[in-house]
Amino acid sequence: MFKTIIEPFRIKSVEAIRMTTGEERRRLIRDVDFNVFLLQSRDVIIDLLTDSGTGAMSAEQWAAVMRGDESYAGSPSFYRFERAVQDLMGFPHVIPVHQGRAAERILFSVMCRPGDVVPNNTHFDTTRANVEFQGATALDLPCAESREFDSDFPFKGNMDIEGLRRAFETHDREKIPLVMVTVTNNSGGGQPVSLENLRQVAEVCREYARPLYLDACRFAENAYLIKLNEKGHEDRGVKEIVAEMFALADGCTMSAKKDAIVNIGGFLATRDPDLARQEKDLLILTEGFPTYGGLAGRDLEAMAVGLKEVVEEDYLRYRIMSTRYLGRHLVEMGVPIIQPPGGHAIYIDAARFAPQIPPLRLPGISLTVELYVLGGIRGVEIGTAMFGRRDPETGEEMPARKELVRLAIPRRTYTQSHIDYVVEVVGELYKTRDTMPGYRITHQANFLRHFTARYAQVE
Numbered sequence: 001m002f003k004t005i006i007e008p009f010r011i012k013s014v015e016a017i018r019m020t021t022g023e024e025r026r027r028l029i030r031d032v033d034f035n036v037f038l039l040q041s042r043d044v045i046i047d048l049l050t051d052s053g054t055g056a057m058s059a060e061q062w063a064a065v066m067r068g069d070e071s072y073a074g075s076p077s078f079y080r081f082e083r084a085v086q087d088l089m090g091f092p093h094v095i096p097v098h099q100g101r102a103a104e105r106i107l108f109s110v111m112c113r114p115g116d117v118v119p120n121n122t123h124f125d126t127t128r129a130n131v132e133f134q135g136a137t138a139l140d141l142p143c144a145e146s147r148e149f150d151s152d153f154p155f156k157g158n159m160d161i162e163g164l165r166r167a168f169e170t171h172d173r174e175k176i177p178l179v180m181v182t183v184t185n186n187s188g189g190g191q192p193v194s195l196e197n198l199r200q201v202a203e204v205c206r207e208y209a210r211p212l213y214l215d216a217c218r219f220a221e222n223a224y225l226i227k228l229n230e231k232g233h234e235d236r237g238v239k240e241i242v243a244e245m246f247a248l249a250d251g252c253t254m255s256a257k258k259d260a261i262v263n264i265g266g267f268l269a270t271r272d273p274d275l276a277r278q279e280k281d282l283l284i285l286t287e288g289f290p291t292y293g294g295l296a297g298r299d300l301e302a303m304a305v306g307l308k309e310v311v312e313e314d315y316l317r318y319r320i321m322s323t324r325y326l327g328r329h330l331v332e333m334g335v336p337i338i339q340p341p342g343g344h345a346i347y348i349d350a351a352r353f354a355p356q357i358p359p360l361r362l363p364g365i366s367l368t369v370e371l372y373v374l375g376g377i378r379g380v381e382i383g384t385a386m387f388g389r390r391d392p393e394t395g396e397e398m399p400a401r402k403e404l405v406r407l408a409i410p411r412r413t414y415t416q417s418h419i420d421y422v423v424e425v426v427g428e429l430y431k432t433r434d435t436m437p438g439y440r441i442t443h444q445a446n447f448l449r450h451f452t453a454r455y456a457q458v459e
Contacts, residue, residue, distance in 0.1 A: 005321050008314045009412060012059060018042055025373050033454035034439060036368050036378050045376030046418055048407040051344045052217075053099075053257035053264060055411030058309060061262070061302045068298025073289050077297035077304075084304040088239070088311070089216075089246040091269035093276035095283055096293030096300060100217055100255025101126040103268035105133075106287075107213070107253055110278045111177040112136040119167050120180040120215075121159040122146075122187040125386055127180070127215060127253075129447045136177075139167060143197075146188050149338045149349055154229035156338070157185030157222075158197040161204065168208050179205050182215040183222040183245070187382060189404070190218075190342025192225035195233065195244060202248040211250035211272075217258040219245065221343030224316040238311045251275075258344070260306035261411050265299045319343065322419065323409055329423040335430050344408055348426070350383060351403040354436045359384050359399035361438025361458055367405045367429075370436055375425030379407045385441070386450040397441070 020028075020043055032038035041047060047054065057065075069075040078096065085094045097103045104127050112118065114135030123131065123138045131138040143158040145151065159181055168176060181201055184192045205212040223241040227233050233241060246252065251270035256262050270276050280290045287294040309315065320343055327341030336352040350363040357363035364381030371377045380386075383403035390397050407422065443454040 005318065005325055005416060007322075007412070007415060008318045009058070017045055019045065020376055022373060025376055029369055029372055033442065034365065034369050034457070035450075035453055035455060036372055036380070037451050039372070039378065043376075044372070044378045046414065046422055047378050048345075048409060048422070049378045049380050051258060051408040051410050052255060053262070054413060055257075055261045055263075056413050057261060057263070057302060058305070058412075060309070061305045064301035064305045065298040068296060068301045070297045073291055075291055075297045075300070077300040078291035081300040081304040084307045085267060085269060088242060088307055089252065089269060090243065091246070091251060091271060093270045093273060095268040095270075095276065095279055095290060096295055097266045097268060097283070097287055098264060098294035099257060100215075100253055100266040101130065102287055102294065103253035103255075103266050104130040106279050106282050107178075107251075107268055108134050108136070109282060110275065113177075116175050116177050117167065117171050118178060118180060119159075119164055119176065121157055121182055121185050121193065123180075124182060124186045124215070125448055125450070127182070128387075133447065140187075141167065142185070142188050146185075146191065149189075149336070152340055154225070154340060155192055155194040155197060157183070157188055157191035157193040157342075159193070159201050161197070161200045164201065164204050168204070168210075173208050173210065176208070176210055178211045178213050178250075180213045180215055181249075184218045184225070184343050186218070186344075187387070189338035189347040190345045190406075191338070192222045192229075192342065194230050195226050195241065196230070198245060198248050205250075212248065214246065214249045214252040215254075216246075216252040217255040217266075218344055219254075220259045220310040220316060221319065223311070224313070224320055225343060228320070238313055238316060242311060256303045256306065258411075259310045260303045261310055262299065262302045262306050265295055265303045267293075267303075319411065322416070325416070326407070326409070326419050326422060329420075330426055333423075333427045333430060335426055338404070346407045346409075347382070348379075348405045348407070349403070350381070350405050353405075353430070354433050356434060357436060357438045359388075359403055360397050361440065362455070363403050363436075363438070364405050365439045365455055366436045369439070370429055371405075371425065374429050375421070377407075377422060377425055379405050381450065382406050385453060385455075390444070 112134040116136035141163040146156040256265040336349040338347040364383035387400040438458040
């Protein structure tokens with residue numbers, strides 16, 4: 001009814017932001033060799049590096065923290081958490097872990113062997129790294145519509161169904177231990193997956209007798225975007241849509257630091273009791289006993305409450321509309337982004353933002369550096385630094401398919417005036433984009449290089 005987006009909560013506690021100067025920030029970014037991951041958070045004004053673990057917990061979650069039972073085995077906090085997952089998602093076997101990448105490591109360690117292939121709509125960084133660490137191939141199968149950044153197709157996170165069939169025809173069925181679908185598709189622009197696409201993926205998996213897993217860290221945002229944009233679901237409740245999404249799957253991994261709105265935690269869930277036993281054995285070896293999985297009881301309690309709060313439609317309406325608000329204002333200024341805005345972030349097309357910088361000169365890194373220097377805003381590159389490849393024999397760098405910068409919005413953390421400030425800073429930078437320099441990598445790790453890489457400016 002009204003144009004103004006209001007946060008559906010009151011602020012009960014605040015944290016001061018240190019207002020750095022441009023001169024300070026220029027020195028600070030040079031001191032960390034231009035990698036924004038290496039900045040101290042106290043030196044960042046608006047932190048849009050990630051929405052993972054950066055949300056604000058509710059009064060109910062903090063109250064639940066006080067109920068946390070820290071018994072090593074059999075804590076009632078675990079059983080409340082387990083029941084919350086089972087009630088919402090329907091999986092009988094729930095294995096807590098400290099965060100999503102631990103769930104990925106356990107899942108792929110148990111299910112994958114060297115030479116295997118794991119199809120996904122698009123693997124995110126830790127998912128890909130954990131697949132490849134097992135000697136398997138992470139196969140991305142995004143839908144054709146995802147290549148059209150400016151189109152208004154609402155489900156660019158969909159998987160290419162024909163591509164999935166070709167994968168099964170090309171590879172021995174036994175070499176594909178599972179299929180994954182990431183909801184929403186983070187690497188693909190935070191774009192949702194339609195319920196119809198999920199059904200089609202599930203049908204192919206059943207046809208070839210292979211399990212389907214969801215990377216479920218933003219499941220509620222995906223479900224709300226189904227409600228908004230998929231015909232026939234307009235009048236359904238989000239919880240009902242969520243239940244149908246998970247009914248199509250055999251299991252899931254989840255970083256609860258996203259759509260359970262907690263600062264740490266995650267889980268692995270499955271319908272297969274034999275697989276669950278193997279996964280718990282590995283959990284005990286590396287994470288902890290199956291009723292705490294590397295977490296405190298208080299963290300399990302906070303997750304249980306967060307899984308209830310995240311499907312409240314007033315919250316989801318605010319969450320999606322505030323992201324769209326940022327996207328709409330950037331587009332009005334001519335800033336190229338992936339359209340339509342997804343649930344948790346805006347993805348700037350760095351290749352079009354700074355076309356004078358070729359992919360191997362890392363336009364996304366340049367954009368993250370300039371956003372920080374100009375306005376103290378920390379985003380993250382999702383391009384050649386994150387997903388490019390270095391030939392192990394020649395050392396030659398190969399660019400990624402997309403050059404993006406993600407501005408991920410923490411849940412319940414920033415107000416509309418903070419977002420207005422982001423709009424203003426990006427708009428000012430866009431006016432001087434022709435002066436942005438390129439960068440080169442001077443140091444990198446073998447896996448997940450973007451976390452610790454070092455860069456130098458290319459004159």
